[in-house]
Amino acid sequence: MNTRESKINFAVQGKYSRKDTGWRLFFKTIIARAYPRLIGQQREVSWLVFDVVMPMLAVIAYVLVYRALEAPEEYIGFVVMGGAMTAFWMNILWSMSSQLYWEKEQGNLALYIMAPNSMMAILLGMALGGMLATAMRAIAVTLLGSFMFGVTYTVSSYLQLFLVFMLAMIALYGMGMMMASAFLLFGREAWHMANLAQEPIFLASGFYFPIKSLPFWVAAGASIIPLTLGMDAMRQLIFASGFQFGFMTVRTEILILAVMSVAFVVTAKLLLAYVEKIAVREGRITESRR
C-alpha cells in the first residue's frame, strides 16, 4: 500500500469511526434525512414540471371560473395563492403523513427504528427537506400564476407576513409529523386516507376562496388545519383589500398558529414514542404485509 492510499484509508477510518451522539447525532440525522428531499429531489427535474403543472391546471380552471363570473380581481389572487399552497398540503399528505407507511413497505422503517438515531430527528429532517423543496414549487406556481393573470400584491407588513408563514409551516409540518405515525397505524388504508384528504380540505380550508365565506363553525373547525388560518392571514397581509375577507384578525391568527405549532410537534413526539414502543415490543408495525 503506497503512502497516498494509506493516508486516504486513515482519513476514511477517522471519519467513520467517530461516533456521534446526543445533539450532534440529532442534527446530523435531520440533515441526512433532509438531504434526499432537498438535493436528491432536485436531481429529478421532471418532477418539478409535474409538481408545478398539476396545481397550475387547477389554478387556471378556477381563475377562469371567476373570470366567467366576472368576480373582483382579488379573487384571482386568492386562487393563485391557494394553488401555490396546495403544494404544501400535497407534500404533507404524500411525503409526510404517508412517508412512514411507504418506508415500511420498502423495508426501511425497521432500519430507522433499529438505528441509534432519534425517530423524531428523522421526521424533522423529512419536514425540513420537504418544506424547503416544496417552497420552490410554491414559488414557481405563484410566479407563473401572477404572471399569467396579472396579479398584484400590496404587502402591509413584511414582518407579520414572515411570522405567519413560518408559524403556518411549523404547525403544518408538525401536523404532518403527527399524521405520519397515525397513518402508519392505519395500515394499508393510508393511501386512501391521503387521497380522501385532498378535495374536502381544499373546500374546508378555503384554498380558492376566503374562509370567511363559510359558516362560522365550519371555518372554525377547518382552522385545525394550519393552512386555513395561515392563508387567511396571508391574504389579509398581501392584498390591498384582503382585510375585508379576513376570518379573524392577523394577530389572533398568529397567536393560534403559535399554539398549534407547539401542540402538534409535542403530539407528534408522543405518537412517535407510542409507535416505536409497539414496533419494538410487538414487532408488527414494521412488518410489510404487501
Next chain:
Amino acid sequence: MAAWLGWVIESNWTDPFLFAVYSIVKPISGAAILVVMYGIVTQGNFDSALFPYIYLGNAFYIYVGAVMTGVSWAVVDDREHYKTLKYMYIAPIYIPLYLLGRGVARFITGSIAVFITLAAGILFLNVKINFAEVDWLLFFVTLILGVVMLALLGLLLAGITLTVARHEGFIGEATAGALYIFSGAVFPLDVLPEWIRPVGYFMPTTYWLELLRRSLVGNVAQAFPTLANFSNLEILGILLGLSLFFGAVSIWVFKVCDARARELGLIDRTTNY
C-alpha cells in the same frame, strides 16, 4: 371478469359503507368548491344560466377522470403494483378488452359519484332539472357515446403508459386536468383566450358536455354563445365524428405502443419509481 377484478381491487381495502363514503366525499367536495365560489361572487343568485352550466359540467366531468384514467391506471396497477401484467399478456385474452374491462369498475364508482352529485344539486342547490322535459333519448345516446369515447381515450393513455417508465401515474391526471380547461367543463369556452379556443373545439368532450347539459336543462344550456348556433343533431354529429376519429387514433396508438413494449421487453418491467 376484468370488470369484476377492477371492482374488487378498487373496493377491497375497506367495508362497503366506508368505500361509498370515500367514493362520494371527493366529488361532492369538488362540486362544493365551485358552488361556494359561485355563491360568493353572485351573492347566492343560483337562478343564472351559468350555475347549471358549471354544476352539470363539473358533475359529468367525473366520468372523464374515472373512465379515462381508470383504463390507463390498470397498466400501472398490474405492472408496478401487483406485477401481474406479464401473466395477463401470456393468458389467452385480448389485452385492450381486458384494460377496458378494468375501467368498468371506475365507471361504476364514477356513476355513483355523478348520481350523488346531481342529486345533491337538485335537492339542495337549486339546480333546476324538470324531469318531464328532459330529452332522455338524447341524454342516454350522448352518455353512452361519451363513455365509449372516454374509454378509448383511456386506451390511448394506456398505450403511452406501457412505454414510459416514469410519471406514468400522472399521465391520466394531467390529461384529465387539461381537458377540464379546454372542454369548457366549468366555464364557457369564450372565457378562454381566443388563440387557444380551437383546441377546445377539437375536443370531443366539449360537445359531449354540451349535449348532456342541453338534454337535461334544455334552453338554459344554450344561453352561451360558444355552440349556440349548432342544433342538438349537429352537435351529436360532431361528437360522433370526433369520437370515431379519436377512437381510431387511440386504437392505432395502443397497437404501436403495445408492439414497442413487447419488442423492448417493457411488459414486465418494474421500476419502483
